[in-house]
Amino acid sequence: MAGSHACKLAERPLSARTSESALMVAAEKYGHICEGRGRNRGREEDANAECRFRTNSPGYFYKPGDAAIGGVVSLIRAVITEPLFREPPERRCGTFNIVFKNYQHALSFMFAIRDINEDSKLLPNVTLGFHLYDNQFDSMITYKDILDVLFTQQSTLPNYQCNMKKQVLSVLGGLTVEDSIQMSTILSIYQVPQLAYSAYQIRMSGKANLPSFYQMAPKEITLHTGIVQLLLHFQWTWIGLIVSDDNNGESFVKMLTPKLAQSDICVAFLERSLAMNHRYLLDDRGTYSKIYFLLRTTDANVIVVSGDAHSLETLAMVLNANEFHIKAQIGKVWIIPPQWDFTNTFNQDSFSTQTLHGALSFSVHTYSVPTFRDFLQTLRPDKSLMQFFSVFWQTAFYCRLPNENYQYCTYCEICRGDEKLGRLPTSRFEMDMTGESYNIYNAVYAVAHTLHAIQLSRQRRTLDRDKFVNLNVHPWQFHSILKSVHFNNGVGHEVLFENGELSSGYDIINWVTFPNQSVLKSQVGEISSNQEFFIHADKIVWNSKFKKILPSSRCVKPCQLGHSKTVKEGKPVCCYDCSQCPGDMISDQMVFFAVVTVLVIQTFLKNWNTPVVKANNRNITCILLSSILLCYFSSLLFFGKPGKVSCLLRQTAFSIIFSVAISSVLAKTIIVILAFLATEPGNKMRKWLGQKVANSIVLSCSLIQVCICLAWLLTTPPFPDVDMLSQVGNIILKCNEGSLSMFYSVLGYMGFLAIVSFTVAFLARKLPDTFNEAKFITFSMLVFCSV
Incomplete structure (x- = not known):
């Protein structure tokens, strides 16, 4: 300009x-x-x-x-x-x-x-x-x-x-x-x-x-979703907002703020930029000074802007001021709206390559x-x-x-x-x-x-x-x-109107400025019309302040393992303290049993046709290993804030999956005994050595547990609850089991299966060494019953 x-x-x-x-x-x-x-x-x-x-x-x-x-x-x-x-x-x-x-x-x-x-x-x-x-x-x-x-x-x-x-x-x-x-x-x-x-x-x-x-x-919701997804992708949870001082800016704040809150993103400051009255060249110096002070003192590294070139003129004057470049020398990640091309509002003689270098903007998807x-x-x-x-x-x-x-x-x-x-x-x-x-x-x-x-x-x-x-x-x-015209434009690109609105998305543009006043704009991402988001972070050129470090914008550093967030009174939720968790509330130790199980499964699959795997009843073994792996993953349902779905699945999913595992152990034990008895001349047990017997044992024993869980969910299902009595000064979120009798019925059935498997394995403990699998089953079931 x-x-x-x-x-x-x-x-x-x-x-x-x-x-x-x-x-x-x-x-x-x-x-x-x-x-x-x-x-x-x-x-x-x-x-x-x-x-x-x-x-x-x-x-x-x-x-x-x-x-x-x-x-x-x-x-x-x-x-x-x-x-x-x-x-x-x-x-x-x-x-x-x-x-x-x-x-x-x-x-x-x-x-x-x-x-x-x-x-x-x-x-x-x-x-x-x-x-x-x-x-x-x-x-x-x-x-x-x-x-x-x-x-x-x-x-x-x-x-x-x-x-x-x-x-x-x-x-x-x-x-x-x-x-x-x-x-x-x-x-x-x-x-x-x-x-x-x-x-x-x-x-x-x-x-x-x-x-x-x-x-x-x-659609406007596409832009809002793109901004939130961009912030979440880089884990920017502490941002500043500068919007136009008009109805459009107020609407932007009302629409975007709830989405930010839902994603645990906090607003460090909200400031409104005034448009200059070009009929009499009036400027609100108070607003100018306030924006100037905020940009120099804020610890938020990400600034989201909304407005057009006219309504953001006070902001443009601040960014174009010589004293701002000389004294502040700050670097921010600017997220610019589609309707503001900042190079249009800058004085060409004092155009700065520092302030908005590396900015990200949303531009209407263009071919x-x-x-x-x-x-x-x-x-x-x-x-x-x-x-x-x-x-x-x-x-x-x-x-x-x-x-x-x-x-x-x-x-x-x-x-x-x-x-x-x-x-x-x-x-x-x-x-x-x-x-x-x-x-x-x-x-x-x-x-x-x-x-x-x-x-x-x-x-x-x-x-x-x-x-x-x-x-x-x-x-x-x-x-x-x-209202619904659909055509290809002069260069063959598809254009579609839906109820009078263009069905399209936004490109995410990275602005790179140079001392000779030239500007390079490169597309680094996109938010589509159906709100699918992707971005190539490795292609982004950041402000020189960050050099080769990925910009971070948080009020405080994340809490380490074994620590929980404590809200500060009068501060946004993003500005929290980290306090050490009680010993019985969290573990900072890693669990590797799932990895070991995956390696065993991979070993079986790799040697699937070998005599050793075939003799070990490979189908039942795979069912056993898979159910054990799912048991480890089911522990994830016990993490985090209890919800309606997680409370319903916590106990029932684990009990059914573990019942399948115990049933598989029982089936393997019975097959071992039958195999030993079948070696005696004239014994009629040979006809029971087929795969159908093992499958029937696993299926029937597991279905009983499924029926018990269904009865539990249909009568008195678990639900999210709070415990305000166990610890003074703390409210514990937990899952109420609904019916203790149904809960103990589920546990009791698993114990019953374990006892049966242990008894059968114990009776087969004196088989020859060739069939020593029964000894390991006996030991494992004994440990399980002790637990």
Whole structure:
């Protein structure tokens, strides 16, 4: 953004400084003719001057066509200082700021219409035109532009019209939420579709009153989920919030704060950034100083920002202040909203590479449009183009265009004509489509495909199916199709609307700044429309403060093993003390039995077909090992805060799994005895040595335990409970077993199975050494019964 100085008439906006004689010359040059209908000659001349001014103003660009699309962008911001009464009152000296990167919005609008007109399959025999306005970040000018685009055949003076044939089908625009509401308030009355291209959200209650409003940005909940997932991924639980001081910022806080609390993420501070009043250049120094102090003193390393370039100007002033860079020298991880390109708000002469270096931002999911770069490279200071871009072109390249009403500087060299946008630093102008420009590109295609669908439906009703029928189309006919339009844009990327909202996600962008004012933006992650999150942490370049260390943002360090969190009175839950746990409440020792069991299972599987494994009843052995492994994992149900599901599964899951293990041991023992008896000549036990007997033993013994557990859960199931009597001053969260008799029935059945297995194994203890497995079973069951 660059500043320029100009003196102008107090009664006219910035674009009206052109003299009437110059406007007359410009009108003849651009070929627009005005028709007067009044009887008074002086009144007719005023109307002609007004009409010529509107069609040739630097704030308006018109291209004729069979049907037209309106566009409202924000490019130049006027700053009028307070009058000092040192000069005649009819003139005021003021300044204006040029937001260079926003000119890409206008260019992507023109580029999309050019591509559609060159496409022989989309809208054949129909030429799209446009009416492009610069609202100069001013609400009054926004209203004027919308009235002008709606009543295109009338002058702002009564009874006069310009001879420009237009039929506006929809309007694109609304850089800020305030702009969108202003536009939609009028457009909804006339049922003209408005497609907002910036990434903000209007509350559902507001959308109900704006039936013609369509959002080109993804759903707001997708952004909130992405922010929380990003914080959780890097374990950032202590953050600062800076939001715009308006309804949108307040809504952001109300929507995001509960999600943060649910994820145990605390807000170190919440501050609101004010927008400057550019009509009188008012600035709240108190807010400026407060943000400055917070950023210098906070121990939160992560700052989440919400707002647009206009509403975050106080924050931008703090970050752009020389004393902030010199004294603070702080490094933070900035999480930036989609609608704030911070390089647009910085003074190019004092642009810092330290403060926001390594920032992360959410940008509307964008695909590459290679032909757009070619389009930008071929732009030249053409007369018709410079009607709208002369201010931008002269200021960006520090040159002056001949025969132009606005000149950046008197002593600059004349523009040579070989200036190229690609030579500008990326902090001033980007050659790749930004998220907002991509939204505009898709919005134009959405209108074109909607018109194409309407024409196709009418074509089917006629006899001539080879070409479109030239029938009148009204804006209100677009709504039924536009709410769910589904198409591929000019580069083949799919675009889908669902109930008037774009079905898309956000890209996570890493900003890397360089001393030469260039900026590199690389995609490092994504949050999809169905809220699937992923990020490549190894690709992120962090602020130089962190060097090669992963940034950490916590109020305190995590508690070590054997310690618990103790809440500090009057402090957020993230700022806790660590106190040592009682000896009977936690263990800091590792358990490796599950690993040993897995290794044994792997050994059996590796030697599955060997004689030793086959002789050891390999199927029952695998069931036994698997059930033992699950028994170890079932202990995880006893960790953490008791819940409804965990209380139901704690005892029942363990008892069923362990019953399977004991049943497997019993089956193996019985098979060993039967195998020994079957070796005697003439013994009839040989027919019981099949696998079906072992499976039947395991299944029947386990089903009995399942039935007991089901009876327990259906009658008096366990539930979460609290114990306030066992320890003075502490409340213990636990699971109430519901029925002690059912609990002991479950334990008793496991003991019964163990006793039976022990008895059978004890009787087989004197078998020959070849069958010494029974001895180990006897020992293990004896230990189990002792436990």
